[in-house]
Amino acid sequence: xxxxxxxxxxxxxxxxxxxxxxxxxxxxxxxxxxxxxxxxxxxxxxxxxxxxxxxxxxxxxxxxxxxxxxxxxxxxxxxxxxxxxxxxxxxxxxxxxxxxxxxxxxxxxxxxxxxxxxxxxxxxxxxxxxxxxxxxxxxxxxxxxxxxxxxxxxxxxxxxxxxxxxxxxxxxxxxxxxxxxxxxxxxxxxxxxxxxxxxxxxxxxxxxxxxxxxxxxxxxxxxxxxxxxxxxxxxxxxxxxxxxxxxxxxxxxxxxxxxxxxxxxxxxxxxxxxxxxxxxxxxxxxxxxxxxxxxxxxxxxxxxxxxxxxxxxxxxxxxxxxxxxxxxxxxxxxxxxxxxxxxxxxxxxxxxxxxxxxxxxxxxxxxxxxxxxxxxxxxxxxxxxxxxxxxxxxxxxxxxxxxxxxxxxxxxxxxxxxxxxxxxxxxxxxxxxxxxxxxxxxxxxxxxxxxxxxxxxxxxxxxxxxxxxxxxxxxxxxxxxxxxxxxx
Numbered sequence: 001x002x003x004x005x006x007x008x009x010x011x012x013x014x015x016x017x018x019x020x021x022x023x024x025x026x027x028x029x030x031x032x033x034x035x036x037x038x039x040x041x042x043x044x045x046x047x048x049x050x051x052x053x054x055x056x057x058x059x060x061x062x063x064x065x066x067x068x069x070x071x072x073x074x075x076x077x078x079x080x081x082x083x084x085x086x087x088x089x090x091x092x093x094x095x096x097x098x099x100x101x102x103x104x105x106x107x108x109x110x111x112x113x114x115x116x117x118x119x120x121x122x123x124x125x126x127x128x129x130x131x132x133x134x135x136x137x138x139x140x141x142x143x144x145x146x147x148x149x150x151x152x153x154x155x156x157x158x159x160x161x162x163x164x165x166x167x168x169x170x171x172x173x174x175x176x177x178x179x180x181x182x183x184x185x186x187x188x189x190x191x192x193x194x195x196x197x198x199x200x201x202x203x204x205x206x207x208x209x210x211x212x213x214x215x216x217x218x219x220x221x222x223x224x225x226x227x228x229x230x231x232x233x234x235x236x237x238x239x240x241x242x243x244x245x246x247x248x249x250x251x252x253x254x255x256x257x258x259x260x261x262x263x264x265x266x267x268x269x270x271x272x273x274x275x276x277x278x279x280x281x282x283x284x285x286x287x288x289x290x291x292x293x294x295x296x297x298x299x300x301x302x303x304x305x306x307x308x309x310x311x312x313x314x315x316x317x318x319x320x321x322x323x324x325x326x327x328x329x330x331x332x333x334x335x336x337x338x339x340x341x342x343x344x345x346x347x348x349x350x351x352x353x354x355x356x357x358x359x360x361x362x363x364x365x366x367x368x369x370x371x372x373x374x375x376x377x378x379x380x381x382x383x384x385x386x387x388x389x390x391x392x393x394x395x396x397x398x399x400x401x402x403x404x405x406x407x408x409x410x411x412x413x414x415x416x417x418x419x420x421x422x423x424x425x426x427x428x429x430x431x432x433x434x435x436x437x438x439x440x441x442x443x444x445x446x447x448x449x450x451x452x453x454x455x456x457x458x459x460x461x462x463x464x465x466x467x468x469x470x471x472x473x474x475x476x477x478x479x480x481x482x483x484x485x486x487x488x
Contacts, residue, residue, distance in 0.1 A: 009041055009471055013462075016045060024098050027061035032107065036069045041475065043076040048477040050083050054458040059083075060091050064099035067109045067117065075479060077113035081120040082480035089142035089149060092124070096152050120482065121153035127486045129158050136175050139165055141200050175199065182207040191219035198223045201232055205239075212239050214247060221250045226257040300386030300465035301332035303378060303417070304348075307392035307424075308338040309369040315424050316363055318451070319391040322422065324353030325460045326389070335383065336360070337374035340367030341398045345377060370398040371431055372405030379409045386465035389420045395427025396434070403434040418467055422447055422459070441467055 016034055035042040046062040053059055066072070066080035084095050099117070103109065109117065128135040139146050146165060150157055163169045170176040175197040182190045187210060194204050194216065201220050205211045217239060221229070229236075229251070241247040304326065306319025316338065323336040333349045336356070344363070348356050371392060378385065396402065410416050419442040423429060435442045445459050464470045 009038065013041075013045070013471060013474065016042075024057065024061050024094075024101075027058065027065065028102065028107075031062065031065045032068060032102075035065050036071075039066070039069050039072050039076055042066055043072075043079050043479060044474050044477050046083050047079060047480055048474045050086060050480075051477070052461060054461075055455055056091060059087065060095045061098060064095055064102055067099065067113055068102060068107045070110050072111060072113060074111070074113070074116075077109075077111070077116050078481055079479035081113075081116045082482055082485045084117075085120045085124050085482075085485050086480070089138050089145035093145040093148050093152075096121070096149075118153070121149065122155050123482060123486050125150060125153050125155050125157075129161055132160075135161070140175060140179070140203055179203060179207050183209050187213040187215040191215040194219040195223055201228060201235075214244060217241055217247055218250055221247070221254050224254065226255075229254050229257070298326065298330045298387075298460075298463055298465075299332075300330060301384060302326050302330050302334050302387045302389065303374070303385040304334065304336045305371060305374045305388065305390045305392070306336060306338045306363075307340075307369065307371070307390075308344075308363055308365050309340040309367050309395075310365055311426065312365045312393070312424075315391045315393070315422075315426075316360075316365060318422060318424065318447070318456075320356050320360055321353065321456060322389055322391060322460065323348050324351075324356050325457065326463075327351050327353075327356065329460070332386070335378070335385065337377065338363050339370060339374045341370045341373060342367075343374040343377040345374075368398040369396050369427075370400060371396050371402040372400035373398075375402065375405040375409050376400050379405065379412055382413070384413055384415060385417050386415070387418045387420070387463060389422065389463065390431070391422040391424065392431065393424050393426025394421065394429035394431035396430045397427075401434060402431055403438040403440055406435075406440055407438070418463075418465055419443070420463055421445065424448065443467075 016031060031042070042062075043066050046066045049058055049062055063080045063084035066083070067077055072080075084092060087095060099109075128138055143165065150161075150165070156162075157165060160171070163171070164174065164176055170180060178193045178197060179199060182193065182204070185193070185208075187208075190204075190208055193199070199207075201224060204216070204220055208216055210216065217236075221236070221241070224232070236242070236251065241251055304319055304323040306323075307315040319336065319338065323334060327334045327348045327350060333347065336346045336348045338344045338346075338360070346356075346359055348359070351359070369392070371390060371394075375388070390402070406419070419435070419440060421431065421442055421444045423432070423444050423446050425448040432442065432444060451459075462470055
């Protein structure tokens with residue numbers, strides 16, 4: 001009975017951990033039934049996702065959903081609210097509005113847990129007001145969101161908050177007064193204040209008269225976090241940063257900070273490199289990507305099966321990215337096999353995504369589809385792998401079929417690799433049908449509507465060589481309390 005419960009929980013997780021961007025209604029449809037069925041698991045998943053997830057929408061949507069249901073205990077309710085209160089102002093506003101929407105649709109918060117949410121909102125405001133620099137940063141970048149949170153919390157602002165946020169009367173020693181005066185300052189004076197108060201790029205650019213002045217841009221680059229730097233690379237290019245040797249050098253030096261910024265999305269660095277012509281800067285951006293990839297350790301040896309059959313151009317490019325991530329995340333070897341009806345193996349262990357792209361630049365989409373041919377090749381070569389990632393539409397039409405090849409591989413190698421399907425748009429998914437019929441436990445990521453640079457790392461981080469290890473990791477994630485959130 002315990003094995004049956006474990007299996008069902010594992011299947012449940014596979015349907016939740018990879019939800020990507022889009023309308024929050026997607027989360028309501030997928031996650032509400034999951035929370036009603038197993039609020040304990042969903043509560044721990046909410047906390048795990050807050051710490052490990054890369055998709056903001058799921059961090060916004062999970063806590064309000066975790067509050068719903070008659071079986072939500074006070075401990076789980078406090079965890080859900082604490083997760084919500086861990087969000088930044090803009091995300092908290094979205095999360096609270098989503099909660100209100102659920103209530104209007106009949107999914108109310110039961111067991112008196114609504115009071116916990118109200119209490120959490122009040123503490124969110126009070127704690128921020130007690131720490132002026134924290135409150136100032138929040139208002140500086142999220143003025144409208146902070147106004148809404150005060151209204152949601154039904155709390156009277158402190159005199160200082162009332163003056164700054166609602167009356168727009170700014171103390172002369174505050175950053176808000178400085179921002180208002182930036183347009184009247186010389187570029188050199190404005191640059192000094194931008195550094196002193198670490199004024200965010202978007203606020204600074206909108207407040208000065210000459211946004212392209214080199215002194216101002218230098219100050220902005222100096223104060224940006226690694227994550228902000230990479231996310232705003234395209235805007236910096238438009239402002240002329242890479243046309244100036246001095247500013248380009250400053251950007252180049254600032255990239256080093258990005259390596260230690262845990263908020264950097266590994267694919268965003270690659271996207272940023274595409275708008276830059278300076279080869280040295282491009283190499284540094286790609287180095288950031290590789291450094292971040294190495295922080296996400298996955299056990300074992302892995303096989304990436306990339307579909308290169310007719311019309312599978314998208315699968316070819318996606319397989320390169322998956323292999324590039326795994327090549328620096330796994331503790332063992334990574335083999336990339338592109339297949340149509342014949343396999344082509346490339347050992348990509350330790351290689352960068354850029355190196356993988358160079359090695360596979362001649363791969364084109366043509367021919368039939370035999371997903372099993374790649375695994376048959378490994379069987380013949382007696383190469384062990386603990387996990388398999390298939391990037392394909394699943395439209396098998398040629399022997400050897402994957403389920404047959406998998407059975408032979410398991411018998412000969414005396415091991416059962418975990419199997420993940422990155423299901424792309426194309427032909428009917430014969431692979432999933434055969435795998436289910438033969439009892440192959442395959443986790444399917446539905447990418448038929450596409451995927452972005454935020455969601456892909458999220459998927460790869462959930463891959464394990466044991467189908468139970470992710471479940472154990474999530475269930476062992478401690479639930480949050482108000483004390484964890486407000487007294488740190």
